[in-house]
Amino acid sequence: MSIEISNVSKRFNAFKALDQINLHINSGELVALLGPSGCGKTTLLRIIAGLETPDSGNIVFHGEDVSRRDVRDRNVGFVFQHYALFRHMTVFDNVAFGLRMKPQGQRPSEAEIDRRVHELLGMVQLDWLADRYPEQLSGGQRQRIALARALAVQPKVLLLDEPFGALDAKVRKELRRWLARLHDEVHLTSVFVTHDQEEAMEVADRIVVMNKGVIEQIGSPSEVYENPASDFVYHFLGDANRLRVDEGEVLFRPHEIALSREAGGGRHSGRVRDIRPLGALVRITLEVEGQDELVEAEVVRDQLLADLSRGDQLYFSPRC
Amino acid sequence: MTSTTLTAGDISAARRGSPAGRILLILGAYLAFALFLLLPLLVVLSEALKLGLGTFFSALLEADAISALKLTLLAVGISVPLNLVFGVAAAWCVSKYEFRGKSILVTLIDLPFSVSPVIAGLIYVLLFGAQGFFGEVLEKYDIQIIFALPGIVLATIFVTVPFVARELIPLMQEQGSQEEEAARLLGASGWQMFWHVTLPNIKWGLIYGVVLCTARAMGEFGAVSVVSGHIRGYTNTLPLHVEILYNEYNHVAAFSVASLLLGLALIILLLKQWSESRINRLRHTAEEE
């Protein structure tokens, strides 16, 4: 199921949350809406879901305009940032909810519901928690139950609002790999919102970078990282160094740098201010004459660094 | 804490106050409790049982007492459900939507709390009394509101309007709307969402509000006193019956009926405590999320 978003705008009083958004999402694609908080990404997601009505513009699902259609009939699965599990229902009842709400004719029998719910719980690997209440689950478990609940009604589109935002770093990593795998299996058109560029890079097929209610760039993870369309995208997608040179300034990432003890070859000079080991890499912070901004270099440990200490003079050149 | 001379003891002392102050405060709490709460309670019981259990029960089983009890239950039975529905509706529109004038609406909902019960009675007399705005019309069709059940119910509703709404509004604002949104996304209709998601979530707050509302409705005196006309056996509620007995110097009977109301009040306190602890538990789990 493809999603076509055309000319969508939304204001909240004086605040322009979305301004003329156009976006095409292919069937089966996993797309990340990436941007800082307040950029309009969640509003866009809620408009796709039908939780919010746009002031203008249309949402088209597979050639069918759903802009005026009620949430109930859009057939989207939605996972809330804080999961919004029904706190007074067991895990089983949470997942079964969507099936039980179906009108009389379409509602599956209790036996069928039982089978489907257990199948879904098996898929999220939490079958053994069926009788627990949400308050008894860990964050990661709640997240997966919320996903199972959203998938129970066999949606054609899956929308996730900051799906890993409320989890701690380790669980978050596990879960996003798991989500990427799950998407490969079910191949459901999916859109998720995140403010974490690493998350978007790792999980998404395509990334939509948003800022202040407009789309800055749309592209595959490598496209947006390697060919950023704007300074904003460049800065947002990773750490960046800014170096003043005669004709203006150069932007480069900490790993895009060559270091040397020797001057010459158009290299700039810098004084070592700090040295931090980061696993396989070492981060060296350099003070550069003529500018206040520090330059960070992330390089592989080698002989050069073995006897490096603070205050040493180094020469570097950006490699971009 | 290594570089200062402060010890953990100093800090907790700052928190708890000096031992002498603490003991003084706790003793003060006992004293206030005994003087203000326990003593009045014991007096009601001792006065009621002054002449033995026989007189006590005969005061309770007297025909006028029974009819006063029936009227009280009837007034409570009508006014509490009406205020319950109102409270849910008011809390719903206040907590789920943003609209202009919302804070004025909340102030208006609370208004009856700052109006004297006697004024609550007075306004209905001015509307429906013999000399009131609708007095002639009502007389023509022989409809009795003042000095009859409808007046008592109206006055009771007025003084208890805010109770349920007041309890539900903060609770529902705290819970937010995401569970309702999730229910809608999963295909629930408006009513299904309300019955299956909202109602279970606000259940304890609702019970708490109803308990408070019932307590006040059952015991309302000033407002009902104005509109009832004190017709023995017909328009006397239990509190009014207590007043009449007391003014007739039938103190033992007055205190006997009063102790019945006291018993109901203690039951209400228990129910209140119970529903409150359930709400706190809900809040606690909500905070964890």
Place this chain on the structure above:
Amino acid sequence: MSRRTSPVIPGFGLTLGYTLVYLSLLVLIPLGAMFVHAAQLTWAEFWTIISAPRVVAALKLSFGTAFVAALINGLIGTLLAWALVRYSFPGRKVIDAMIDLPFALPTAVAGIALTALYAPNGMVGQIAAWLGFKIAYTPLGITLALTFVTLPFVVRTIQPVLADIPREVEEAAACLGAKPFQVVRHVLLPALLPAWLTGFALAFARGVGEYGSVIFIAGNMPMKTEILPLLIMVKLDQYDYHGATAIGVLMLVVSFILLLLINLLQRRIQTP
């Protein structure tokens, strides 16, 4: 960004409409009717009624005793709330639950119970009589009754605020060298003041309008121990609707002005 209300939650029109209709029919229109009724009086007539010595005496008595009772509660209530939140002692839970007794107990029952206690032949009244003063049938008795019925307000508004003040705030102050008294004075009181004022205002408003618990213990002597609500009652019994209405309007207006002032004071405290 705060979560805005979503358009998918149904029932806005229905619930707002119902709320407005219900409130209008049962509260606003009847209250408005009283003002319409009062408007039938000329200003001079109105003034004559409310400036009568008996009315002025009742006005002073009602607002005075309610004010003093709210103040007493401001003190006792704060101490009670403090003890209940900060200390654990035997019977704490029972006392905590019983704080609400004045709300649950019908006011008429409270009225006769307090009278039985504080009348010259009552348990406490005898002691007072022996010491040479009277409690029941004096303004003191009225104040006492009002203190009883409004006891829970200050306790219940202060309790949650006191419980929510994080331990760290006080500890930080103590680490910075504040003495216990200074912690109370500079850290706790400013945090409690808005809630305290709310409790005070609620107690005061309730006290001004209170009827049931007062009339038994007051003695109801015109000019001496007759409260405003009772005066309205007296006028009604004499079918003097104009008099009752004028006093009712006076009471509401004075109450609202005072509540408004408390509200303004509160806002000033909260936004320094």
